[in-house]
Amino acid sequence: MTQWLGRLLGKDNLESIEDVSFSFTAPWAAESPALVIFACAAVVLLSLWFYMRFQRGSKRRTFLAVMRSVLLAGLVLILAEPHAKWELKTNPKPLLLVLFDGTESMEFEDSLPAETIAELGKVIKDDAGNPINDMAGMSRVELLRRLLKNESVPVFRQLADKFRIRAYVMDHLDQVREIAVDDESADPEKRADSIDPDRIADQLTTGGTATSLDAALDDLARRHRRQVAGVVVFSDFDDNAGGDPVAAAERLKAPLYNVGLGPRQVADLSVEVQSDLVMKKGEETTVDVHLRQTALTGRVVRVQLFGRRLGTRVDGGETDPVPIASPRSVELNSNLVTVTIPYKPDVAGEYKIIAKVEAFDDEVVEENNEDDRDVTIHDEALKLLFVEYEPTWEWRFVKEVFYRDKLIGREGFRTFLRSADFKVRRTNEVYLETLVRPRNEFFAYDVIFLSDVPPEVLSDHFQEMLREYVGEFGGGLVVIAGPRFGPSALADTKIADMLPVVIDSASVRRDAEYTLQFTPKAANYGFMNLGADGDANESRSAWQNMGKLPWYQPVQSVDPRADVLAVHPNERCIDGETLQPIIAARKYNKGEVIYLGTNEFWRLRRKHGERYYRRFWGQMMARLGLSRSQGMQKRFQVDTDRDRYEAGDRVRLIVEAYDGNFENLEQDRLEARLVSRDDNGESVTTQVTVPRRDSSFYEAIVPVYASGKHQLFVRDPVTNEEKEMSFDVTPLSLEHRNAVRNF
Numbered sequence: 001m002t003q004w005l006g007r008l009l010g011k012d013n014l015e016s017i018e019d020v021s022f023s024f025t026a027p028w029a030a031e032s033p034a035l036v037i038f039a040c041a042a043v044v045l046l047s048l049w050f051y052m053r054f055q056r057g058s059k060r061r062t063f064l065a066v067m068r069s070v071l072l073a074g075l076v077l078i079l080a081e082p083h084a085k086w087e088l089k090t091n092p093k094p095l096l097l098v099l100f101d102g103t104e105s106m107e108f109e110d111s112l113p114a115e116t117i118a119e120l121g122k123v124i125k126d127d128a129g130n131p132i133n134d135m136a137g138m139s140r141v142e143l144l145r146r147l148l149k150n151e152s153v154p155v156f157r158q159l160a161d162k163f164r165i166r167a168y169v170m171d172h173l174d175q176v177r178e179i180a181v182d183d184e185s186a187d188p189e190k191r192a193d194s195i196d197p198d199r200i201a202d203q204l205t206t207g208g209t210a211t212s213l214d215a216a217l218d219d220l221a222r223r224h225r226r227q228v229a230g231v232v233v234f235s236d237f238d239d240n241a242g243g244d245p246v247a248a249a250e251r252l253k254a255p256l257y258n259v260g261l262g263p264r265q266v267a268d269l270s271v272e273v274q275s276d277l278v279m280k281k282g283e284e285t286t287v288d289v290h291l292r293q294t295a296l297t298g299r300v301v302r303v304q305l306f307g308r309r310l311g312t313r314v315d316g317g318e319t320d321p322v323p324i325a326s327p328r329s330v331e332l333n334s335n336l337v338t339v340t341i342p343y344k345p346d347v348a349g350e351y352k353i354i355a356k357v358e359a360f361d362d363e364v365v366e367e368n369n370e371d372d373r374d375v376t377i378h379d380e381a382l383k384l385l386f387v388e389y390e391p392t393w394e395w396r397f398v399k400e401v402f403y404r405d406k407l408i409g410r411e412g413f414r415t416f417l418r419s420a421d422f423k424v425r426r427t428n429e430v431y432l433e434t435l436v437r438p439r440n441e442f443f444a445y446d447v448i449f450l451s452d453v454p455p456e457v458l459s460d461h462f463q464e465m466l467r468e469y470v471g472e473f474g475g476g477l478v479v480i481a482g483p484r485f486g487p488s489a490l491a492d493t494k495i496a497d498m499l500p501v502v503i504d505s506a507s508v509r510r511d512a513e514y515t516l517q518f519t520p521k522a523a524n525y526g527f528m529n530l531g532a533d534g535d536a537n538e539s540r541s542a543w544q545n546m547g548k549l550p551w552y553q554p555v556q557s558v559d560p561r562a563d564v565l566a567v568h569p570n571e572r573c574i575d576g577e578t579l580q581p582i583i584a585a586r587k588y589n590k591g592e593v594i595y596l597g598t599n600e601f602w603r604l605r606r607k608h609g610e611r612y613y614r615r616f617w618g619q620m621m622a623r624l625g626l627s628r629s630q631g632m633q634k635r636f637q638v639d640t641d642r643d644r645y646e647a648g649d650r651v652r653l654i655v656e657a658y659d660g661n662f663e664n665l666e667q668d669r670l671e672a673r674l675v676s677r678d679d680n681g682e683s684v685t686t687q688v689t690v691p692r693r694d695s696s697f698y699e700a701i702v703p704v705y706a707s708g709k710h711q712l713f714v715r716d717p718v719t720n721e722e723k724e725m726s727f728d729v730t731p732l733s734l735e736h737r738n739a740v741r742n743f
Contacts, residue, residue, distance in 0.1 A: 019087040029080035036080045043072035094229035096163035097220055097254075098156075100179075101235035101261070102171030103208035104735035106141040108236075110263050111362070123153045140261045141206050144234060148201040160195040163229060167200055170216040171208035173241055179203040210734045211235070212242030221252045230255045236262040237742035240734040262741035267295040269332070270368040271303075273355045275343075279377045283406045284344040289355045291330065291337045294740070296360065303328045303339050306354040309347070310374070310724040311713070321354055345377040352726070364739045367730075376633070382407050382625060383414070386449040387435065387457075390419035394480065394599040395451065401614050402621075414445075418457055435462050443473055443634060443662045446625035451599065452482020455489045463494040470498060470591035472696075473634045473662070476624020477593045481553035483509055487595070488553070500562030500584035500595045501555040513548040514568055516582060522565040525585065527619035530604075530612045542612040546603045553597050554580055562586035592624055635662060636716045638725045645729045647707050653714075653725075655690055655698040660718050664695050672714040676706050676729075690714065704729045 029036050051065035112120070112135060121131035124146045135143070148156065159165060168176040180203065182194045213235075220231065231254050239245050249256055272290040279285050289303055306321035325341045345351075353373050359366040384402060388395045399415065402408045416432040417425070425431040435457065442465055450466075469475040479499060481487050490496050491505035522528040531538030557573045558564055558581055567579035582597040604613040641652040653672065657665050672688040690700040704710060707729050713722040 017086060017088055019085075021085045023083050023085070025081040025083050026079060036076060039076045040073040043076060044069040047072060093162060093164045095224065095226075096159060096165050096229050097224065097231045098165060098167045099176065099216060099220070099231060099233045099235075100144070100167070100169050100204055101208075101211065101233075102169040102177070102205050103211050104206055105211070105236055105238055105739070106144075106204075106206045106261070107139045108262065108739050109137055109139050110739070111266075111364075112263065116263075123147055123150055125150050125152070139206075140236065141204055144261065145201040145204060148197040154197075156195045156197045156200070165195060166224075168216075168220065169203070169205060170211070170213075170235070171205060173208075173210055173212045174215050175219045176216050208735070210241040211238055213237065213239045213245035214243045214248035215241075217245065217248035217252050221248075228254045230257055232257045232259065234259045234261060236260065236740075238735070238738050238740075239742065240738070260741045260743065262739065264741055264743045265294045266364045266739050267360060267362040268365055268368070268740075269293045269296055269301065269357060269360065269363060271355050271357050271371040273353060273371045273373045275353060275373055275375060277375055278382065278407060279345050279375055280407050281345050281348045281377055284342060287325075287341045287343050287353060287355075289339045289341065291332065291339065291357065293332045293335060293337075296332050297334075298332065299360065300329055300331050301357050303330055303341075304356050305341050305343070306356065308352045308354065310350040310352055310726070311722050321352075324353070348377050350724075351375050351377055378407070382412050382621075383445045384408060384412060384447050384449070384621070384625075385432075385445045386413070386415040386451070387453055388415065388417050388449075388451045389453045389457070389482070389484065391417065392452065392482065392599055393602040397602045397605065397613060398449070398617060401610060401617055405618070418453060435459070437465075439465070439662045440660060443469055443475075445469070445475065447476040447478065447621055449478045449480065450495070451480040452485050453489065454485050455493060458490075458493055458495070460494075467494055467498060470593060471589035474590035475634075476591060476621075477588075478596065478620065478624070479593065480596045480599050481509075482599055483551065486553045487555070487597075498588045498593050500559050500564075500586040500593060501581055501597075502557045502559060504554075504556040507554050507556070509551050509553050510571070511551045513550055514552070514570070515548055516543065516546070516566050517569045517579075518543075518566050519564050521563045522583075524563070525565055525623070527616055527623060528565055528583070529619075530615050542604065542608070545606055545608065545612075546601075547606060549582075549598055549600045549603070551598060551600070552580065552582055555597070558584065559586055594620065594624070634658075635660070636718070636723060638712065638714045638723045640712070640725055640727055643727050645704055645727060647705055647729055649704060649729070651702045651704055651710075651712075651727065653688070653690060653700045653702055653712055655714055656696055657698060657716070658696060665717060667717050668692050670698050670714055670717065672700070672712060674702055674704075675711045675713065676704065677709045677711075688712070 024030050024033055024036060047068040048065050051061045051068070117133065117135055120135065120143065121133055124132050124135070124143055126132050126146075129152070132138075132146075147153065156165065165181055167179050167181050169179055170176050179200065181200055182196045217231075231252065233256060235258070237258070237260065270292045272292070273287065274290065275287040276285055287305060289305070291301065291303070304323060304327045305325040307324040308321040309319045311319070325343055328339055328341065330337055330339055343353075351374070353375055354370065355372070356370045359369045363369070386395060386398060395415070395417075399413060402413045403410055405412075410430065413430060414432055415430060416435050420431055422433075425433045436459065448466070448469070466477070470477050477498065479487060479490070479495075486507070486509055487499070487501075487503050488505050488507050490499070491503050496503060518528070529536065529539045530542040531540075552568060552571075554571065555573065557575060558578055562581075562584045563586065564579075564581045564584045566583035567581055569579070571580040572578060573580060580597070581595070584595045586593055601616065602613065604616055635658045637656045639654050639656075641654070645651060655670055657670065659665050669692060670690040672690050674686040674688055675683055676686070677683045684706075686702075688700055688702055690698040693699040702712070710727050710729055712725045712727075714725070715722050
C-alpha cells in the first residue's frame with residue numbers, strides 16, 4: 001500500500017507516511033475554522049429544508065436534497081481553500097554524474113604494450129563477444145564504446161541499481177553537453193532510472209578542440225547544486241585550457257572517480273634552444289640545446305646546429321640554413337640532457353639558430369624535434385652614453401665594467417663629462433665634445449645614463465631628443481642622483497615628466513646612514529637579483545654585503561605609474577606615508593626609465609670585486625637595451641601579432657619605419673611578399689602591399705591557409721634590403737600536441 005501511494009505521489013522508495021494534517025488558507029477560514037463547519041452545516045440544513053418544504057410531491061427529493069447538500073458543502077470547502085500536508089519518509093537513490101571526454105585527443109590510436117592489451121582484452125570484445133587481441137588502429141573513444149557495449153561487464157547497469165545516473169560529454173570550452181542514458185524523450189529525472197549503455201556509447205563524440213577540466217566541473221556544479229554521490233570521469237586529463245581543475249573539483253564538493261585513457265608515457269623527444277639574444281661578431285659564445293625525452297633512456301641522438309641569415313641573398317632568393325657547428329652524438333641518460341655547443345659568429349646580421357634532432361621511428365610527435373631562436377650578431381659594439389659632470393666612483397666603475405664587456409667594449413662606451421678638459425673631449429674618442437649629436441647617431445644609442453649634471457648642460461634640443469628617444473624609439477634611460485646637483489636639477493625640465501618620481505627643485509641630499517630595504521616588486525626585475533641563476537639567498541647576501549649607504553636624494557612623491565623596488569627604511573615622502581624611493585622604474589610609452597636615488601652602488605664591489613656589481617649593471621643594460629631593437633635597427637622594425645597561427649587565421653603585419661635620419665618616410669606604402677612552405681617543402685610567393693597606418697607605422701592583414709613555415713619579407717626603401725619575419729602555421733589543435741595521459 002505504501003509503495004503504491006508513493007508511486008501515486010511521484011515519490012521513489014517511499015518508506016512511510018509520518019503525518020497528515022489539514023488546514024484552510026482563506027483568511028476568513030484560517031482565522032476561525034469553526035466558521036467552515038457552521039457554513040457547511042448551514043447549507044446542508046438549507047438544502048434539506050428547501051426540498052422538504054417545496055418538493056413534497058417529488059419521489060426523488062431525498063436524493064436531490066443529499067446531492068444539493070454535498071455540492072454546496074463542497075463549494076464552501078473550496079472557498080475556504082483547504083490545504084493538506086503529508087509528511088513522508090523516502091530514501092531516494094543518490095545521484096551519480098558521468099563525464100566523458102569529447103575532445104580530439106580521444107581519436108588518438110595509441111601503441112599499447114602487450115600486457116596492457118592482454119588486460120584490455122578481458123573487457124574489450126568484438127561484435128561476437130570474443131576478446132580483441134589486436135587493437136592496432138582502435139582509437140581511445142572506440143575502446144571506450146566497446147567497453148560500454150560489453151554485456152559481460154555491465155558496469156553501468158550495476159551502477160543504475162544503486163544510483164540515479166546523469167551523463168555528460170565534455171566537448172566545449174565553457175560547458176558540458178548532457179546526453180541521454182535511455183529514452184531521450186523522457187524527463188531527465190525519470191530517464192536516469194534505467195540505463196542503455198549502447199545508447200550512451202553511440203552519443204560519444206570527439207569534436208572538442210581543447211580540454212578545460214575546470215570549466216566542465218564548474219558547469220556540473222552549476223547544474224547540480226545539491227550534493228551528488230560522485231562524478232566518474234573518463235578522460236586523458238590533458239588539461240590544456242582554462243584554470244586550475246583541482247580548485248574546480250573542490251568547488252564541486254563531490255568525490256571524483258577518474259578513469260584514465262591513453263598511455264602513461266610515449267616515446268618522445270623535444271628540443272629547446274637557448275642562447276644570447278645579441279652576439280658580437282668574432283666573439284666566442286655558446287648555444288645550449290636542451291633535450292627532453294620520455295621512454296627513450298639509453299638511446300643515442302645526433303644534435304646538429306644550423307644558422308640561417310634572415311632576409312634575402314644578393315640574387316633576391318632566400319638564404320638556406322648551413323651548419324654552424326660539428327654534429328654532436330649524445331646519450332639520453334636522463335629526462336633532461338643539455339648539450340653546450342661553442343659558436344663564434346663570423347658574419348653580422350640577424351640570424352635564426354636552428355637545432356635539429358632526427359626523430360626515432362617510435363616517436364608519437366615529430367614536430368618538436370626542431371627548435372629555433374632569432375639572434376642579432378653585431379659587427380660593432382652596443383652603444384651606451386653616460387652623461388656626467390665630473391668623475392665619480394660610479395662613473396669610473398661603470399666605465400671599467402663596460403670596457404671589458406664583450407658586447408660593448410671601448411668602442412661601444414661613450415661619455416659626456418662636463419668637467420673634462422676640452423682637449424681631452426676633442427681628442428679622446430671615448431669622450432663626446434658636446435651633447436648635441438646628429439639624430440642618426442643619438443637614436444642609435446641603446447642605453448643612456450644621465451647622472452649628476454647641472455640644468456644648463458641639458459639644452460632644450462637635448463631634452464626633446466631624449467623624450468623622443470625613450471618614448472618613440474623604445475630607448476632605455478637611467479637617471480642617477482648625484483651629490484652635487486642631484487635630480488633636483490631636472491625639476492623644471494622636460495625630462496621630469498619621464499621619471500618614476502616627482503622631484504622638488506628645492507630638495508637637497510640627506511646625509512645619514514641607512515640600509516636599503518626592498519619591496520615585493522623587486523622580484524619582478526632581473527637586475528635586482530644578484531644571485532647566480534636567480535639564487536635569492538645569494539642575492540640577499542650580496543646586497544647586505546654592500547653595507548649602509550651614506551646619503552640619498554629625497555623626492556616629493558612617487559609617480560602612480562611607477563614600480564618602487566627599494567626604499568629608505570624610515571624617511572617618507574611629503575604625504576607622510578610613502579617611504580622615500582631609492583630605486584624605482586616606470587614605462588614611458590615604448591621605453592623605460594629607471595631612477596636611482598644615490599650613486600653609491602659601487603659599494604657592491606666590497607669584498608667581491610666586480611661579481612655583483614657587473615650583474616647589477618649588466619642585467620639592467622640587458623633589460624633596457626637588449627630586450628628591444630638595438631642601434632640602427634630601431635629605424636626599421638617588422639613584427640607580427642603572433643608567432644604561431646592555425647590554418648585560416650589572419651596575420652597582422654606591423655612595420656615601424658623611419659628614414660636614415662630617424663624621421664618619417666615619404667612612402668605611403670611598403671612592398672612585401674609572403675613565402676609559404678607546406679610540409680612537403682613546396683613554396684608559394686604572394687605579393688603584399690603594406691599601407692601607412694599613421695605617421696611611422698604601416699600595417700596589413702594577410703590571411704594564411706597552408707600549414708608549415710611562412711616568411712614575410714618587407715623591403716626597406718632606404719637600404720633596398722628585405723627584412724624578414726618568420727612564423728608557423730599549424731593544423732594541429734591543442735589536443736594533438738600531447739598524446740600522454742596526465743597521470
